[in-house]
Amino acid sequence: MFIVMFEFVVKEGFEEQFLASWPKATQGIYLFKGSLGSRLHRDKSGAYIAYAQWPSEETYRKAADIEMSAEYELHRQNMRDSLNLKSTRTLHEMEVEIDYLHRREFEV
Numbered sequence: 001m002f003i004v005m006f007e008f009v010v011k012e013g014f015e016e017q018f019l020a021s022w023p024k025a026t027q028g029i030y031l032f033k034g035s036l037g038s039r040l041h042r043d044k045s046g047a048y049i050a051y052a053q054w055p056s057e058e059t060y061r062k063a064a065d066i067e068m069s070a071e072y073e074l075h076r077q078n079m080r081d082s083l084n085l086k087s088t089r090t091l092h093e094m095e096v097e098i099d100y101l102h103r104r105e106f107e108v
Contacts, residue, residue, distance in 0.1 A: 001036070001053055001054065001055060001056075001095070001096040001099065002053075002054040002055070002056055002057040002059070002060050002093070002094070002095060002096070003051065003052065003053055003054070003092070003093070003094050003095075003096060004051075004052045004054065004060060004090060004092070004093050004094075005049065005050065005051050005052075005090070005091040005092040005093075005094075006049070006050045006052070006088065006089070006090055006091060007047055007048070007049055007088065007089050007091050008022075008040075008047075008048040008049075008050060008083055008088050009047070009048075009083060009084040009087035009088045010048060010082055010083060010084070011082060011083065011084050014081075014082035014083075015082075017078060017079075017081070017082040018048070018079060018082035018083065020078075021075045021076075021078040021079035021082065022040055022050075022079055024072065024075035025072065025075045025076040025078075025079045026038045026040075026052075027072070028068040028069070028071075028072025028073070028075060028076060029052075029063065029068070029072075029076075031068070031072070032066055032067075032068040032069070032072065033059075033063035033066045033068070034054070034055065034059045034062075034063060034066075035052055035053065035054050035059075035060075035063070036053035036054060036055060037052070037053055038050050038051060038052040038053070039051045049091070057093075057095070060093075
């Protein structure tokens with residue numbers, strides 16, 4: 001599994017647009033481009049940090065060449081329009097070494 005972490009820098013006054021468009025843009029990336037999903041976080045300083053999972057680095061790299069439906073491309077464009085793209089950056093690209101993230105309780 002391949003993981004990419006982003007720091008999104010939202011333009012002043014565009015937080016609502018960003019938060020409305022991010023889930024739909026992410027859903028489109030999942031449906032059309034093969035991601036395994038993503039989580040959006042907000043750190044204590046107010047920065048938006050996203051953690052995206054991909055089945056492989058190859059799938060992640062090829063995703064840039066895959067177009068989504070017009071509806072999802074519009075959500076993606078709305079998200080991009082809400083960002084300061086010069087300051088938005090990729091924080092990390094990494095392989096999963098050990099995966100112990102679960103949605104159910106652990107048996108002890």
